Amino acid sequence: MKERKDLWKPEEDQLLEEIVLEYTSNGDSKASAFKKASTELGRTVSACQYRWKQS
Numbered sequence: 646m647k648e649r650k651d652l653w654k655p656e657e658d659q660l661l662e663e664i665v666l667e668y669t670s671n672g673d674s675k676a677s678a679f680k681k682a683s684t685e686l687g688r689t690v691s692a693c694q695y696r697w698k699q700s
Contacts, residue, residue: 653696657686661693662700 661682668678679693686693 651692657688658696658700660685661696665697 664682664685665675665678668681669675675694675697676690679690679697682688682693683690
């Protein structure tokens with residue numbers, strides 16, 4: 646059975662959180678953090694933004 650990509654794993658949530666908190670603590674924007682996270686996670690920027698708002 647093919648794994649659904651829209652489901653987030655705990656490790657992905659943790660990486661998203663780490664990236665956003667690191668970027669914002671260094672004075673960078675959330676937008677740049679979401680861009681970095683999207684590259685690291687293989688997801689869209691919009692998916693990362695939405696997930697961040699939901700947590």
